[in-house]
Every structure is written in structure tokens, then in C-alpha cells.
Amino acid sequence: MVILSTLITLLIVFALFSVIPLIVWFIYKRLFDRHANTMLSGEKKGKNWLPPFVVVLIAFAAEVIILLGCIAILRTDFASKTEVSGPDVVELETVEEGERIIRLVFPGYNESYCLGGTWGVLYAPEEEIVLEYTDEDGKLSELTYRIPLEDEGAFYMESDRIGIITVEIEEIDPQDVTSVHLRGVDANGEYIDNAMDIEFD
Amino acid sequence: MNIKMMLDPDDPMRDALQGMGITDDPASEYCIFRKSRNVGYIQGRKEDQTFYVDVKTLIFIESLGHDIILHTRDGAYRSSERLKSLESILDPGRFLRISNSVIVNLKEIKRIESSVFQRFVLHLTSGDRVDVTRSYYYIFKEKIGI
Numbered sequence: 001m002v003i004l005s006t007l008i009t010l011l012i013v014f015a016l017f018s019v020i021p022l023i024v025w026f027i028y029k030r031l032f033d034r035h036a037n038t039m040l041s042g043e044k045k046g047k048n049w050l051p052p053f054v055v056v057l058i059a060f061a062a063e064v065i066i067l068l069g070c071i072a073i074l075r076t077d078f079a080s081k082t083e084v085s086g087p088d089v090v091e092l093e094t095v096e097e098g099e100r101i102i103r104l105v106f107p108g109y110n111e112s113y114c115l116g117g118t119w120g121v122l123y124a125p126e127e128e129i130v131l132e133y134t135d136e137d138g139k140l141s142e143l144t145y146r147i148p149l150e151d152e153g154a155f156y157m158e159s160d161r162i163g164i165i166t167v168e169i170e171e172i173d174p175q176d177v178t179s180v181h182l183r184g185v186d187a188n189g190e191y192i193d194n195a196m197d198i199e200f201d
Numbered sequence: 202m203n204i205k206m207m208l209d210p211d212d213p214m215r216d217a218l219q220g221m222g223i224t225d226d227p228a229s230e231y232c233i234f235r236k237s238r239n240v241g242y243i244q245g246r247k248e249d250q251t252f253y254v255d256v257k258t259l260i261f262i263e264s265l266g267h268d269i270i271l272h273t274r275d276g277a278y279r280s281s282e283r284l285k286s287l288e289s290i291l292d293p294g295r296f297l298r299i300s301n302s303v304i305v306n307l308k309e310i311k312r313i314e315s316s317v318f319q320r321f322v323l324h325l326t327s328g329d330r331v332d333v334t335r336s337y338y339y340i341f342k343e344k345i346g347i
Contacts, residue, residue: 025317029315032315032347033313033314033315035347036313036315036321036345036347037312037313039345039346039347040310040312040313040345045346046346048342048343048346048347049347051315051319051338051342052315053317053318053319
């Protein structure tokens with residue numbers, strides 16, 4: 001399935017890459033030929049036009065730049081997205097009473113997150129996890145944990161598709177947790193840019 | 202003495218040379234031409250006969266192996282000249298070399314078509330098509346002012 005989707009993506013990218021310069025070339029060639037024949041007849045004198053093959057190269061280069069820009073935007077967007085929600089993306093597993101363990105499951109981990117910068121978050125030396133919860137008075141409070149991830153610390157792959165972060169919670173009942181925020185922390189204790197904020201219902 | 206005379210038929214120098222006993226021999230190693238003026242005629246052969254081809258009637262000149270073919274409105278003629286020497290004696294305002302093997306009469310170009318990559322295809326009034334190759338692309342472009 002992954003191979004098929006990759007192949008289809010590559011095919012679409014290749015088609016776009018070859019079709020757009022071809023269309024540009026076709027349109028510009030017609031205009032250029034008209035200009036060339038006007039110049040030939042000596043009716044007018046005008047500026048020198050760029051040769052069609054140069055325009056095609058420019059179109060191709062522009063395509064590459066736009067594509068790279070889109071990828072960069074997507075990466076940033078995914079990485080710093082304030083909300084990644086939905087049970088099909090991330091779920092907070094129900095915790096048995098008394099265990100006080102929260103498990104963040106990332107189904108489709110390999111597919112969904114590798115583009116979004118989650119690699120950077122999950123493979124950070126440390127992970128800061130902020131749990132927002134409703135306290136006894138009904139107020140919204142938060143708790144911050146810093147957990148080591150290196151050497152597969154709190155993070156492990158349950159299968160080749162599912163990545164799991166396990167956090168032990170002592171202070172609060174995990175049932176009261178309303179949202180979870182993940183942020184990668186580097187060796188100096190600084191946040192890594194590609195933070196992820198995950199909301200749970 | 203024999204000399205190749207790259208002179209117009211009505212050039213007075215031709216008579217003067219012939220008066221001195223010098224005959225026109227296209228095969229001669231010696232050659233005479235007017236430095237300050239472009240020639241109006243080129244010697245060409247057709248069916249074993251030699252003609253003076255008016256350069257105004259030339260559409261394009263093509264080099265095929267060792268042969269030079271003068272394509273005119275009246276048909277094709279063979280010439281013993283080299284393409285490079287023809288290029289130097291023809292009017293640069295009217296004729297332009299567009300590839301290693303072709304000189305074209307600019308007034309006989311009917312239509313220009315740009316080709317993929319660095320090439321032009323020229324459609325001539327005779328119906329022939331000749332290519333402007335990559336080496337001559339910008340020379341041609343500059344000349345036409347495209």
C-alpha cells in the first residue's frame with residue numbers, strides 16, 4: 001500500500017513536472033514564433049525575446065522552487081501544527097484505574113508523521129509533555145513532565161505502524177486529562193522548533 | 202596563365218585580365234576578387250555547362266560532402282567554391298550562415314519556426330526547410346532582431 005501510494009505520488013509529480021513546462025513551451029513558442037515572423041517581415045522593431053528553451057528552463061526551475069517551498073511549508077505546518085486530533089491520528093488510551101499510566105498511541109506512525117517533523121520530536125533527547133487537566137474545583141490546570149526519549153526511553157514502536165509514548169502520572173487521574181502537548185527538547189534543554197500539540201477529546 | 206576570377210561578368214577587371222592573356226579557370230589555385238564589393242554573380246555548373254548565377258536568385262547554398270549546391274529560383278547549380286569563401290564574398294546584409302553546411306538568403310525566408318531547444322527551422326519561399334543550428338542560433342537571432 002505504501003509502495004503503491006509512493007508510486008502514484010511520484011507519477012503525479014512527474015506528470016506535473018513534465019506537463020507544465022510543455023504547456024509553457026507550447027504557449028510561449030506560439031508567441032515567440034509570431035514575434036519572430038513579425039521581425040522578419042520588418043514591420044516592427046522590438047526588444048529581443050528570451051528563447052523558448054530558456055523559458056522552459058525557467059518554468060522548470062520555478063516548479064522545483066515552488067515544490068521545495070511547498071514541502072518546506074508542509075513540514076513546518078505539520079511540525080508546528082497546534083492541533084492534530086482525531087482517533088485515526090492519535091488517541092489517548094483509556095487507562096485502568098490505579099495504574100495511572102497514560103499511553104499516547106500513534107497509529108500510522110510511519111506514514112503520517114515522517115513528513116510532519118514528528119521524527120524530530122520523537123527522536124529528541126527529551127520530550128516535554130504538558131498535560132492539561134480539570135482539577136477538583138473544575139478549573140483547567142496543567143502539569144509538565146520531561147521524559148527521556150533517547151535509547152527508546154519512553155517511546156517505543158509497538159509494531160512497524162504504531163509508535164507509543166508511555167508516561168507515568170502520579171499527581172492526577174488520567175481520566176481528567178483534556179489535552180496533551182508534546183515538544184521535543186534538545187541536549188541543552190531548549191525546545192526543538194518542530195513541536196507538536198495534540199488535542200484529545 | 203590561369204586564375205580563378207571571382208568577378209562579375211561585367212566587371213572591367215575581367216576584360217583587362219583577359220586582355221593580358223589570363224584566362225578564368227575555376228580549378229586554378231590562384232584567385233582574384235574585389236575586396237571592396239560583394240559579388241553579384243557566382244559561377245555554377247549545371248549539366249556540364251557553366252553559368253553565372255545571379256546571387257539575387259539564390260535561395261540558399263548547401264554543402265553536401267565535397268559539393269556545394271546553389272539552390273536558386275531557376276534550379277540547383279553545383280559550385281567548386283568552398284562555403285567559407287562564398288560566405289566571405291556574399292553580401293552579409295542579405296546572406297547569413299546558419300549552420301556549418303548552409304548559407305541562406307534572408308530575403309527568401311518565408312517563416313521562422315522555433316524548435317525544441319536551441320534551434321530554428323526556416324521555411325523558405327521555395328518550400329525547402331533548413332535548420333539554424335545551435336552554434337549559429339544567437340547569430341541568427343541577433344541578425345533578425347528577435
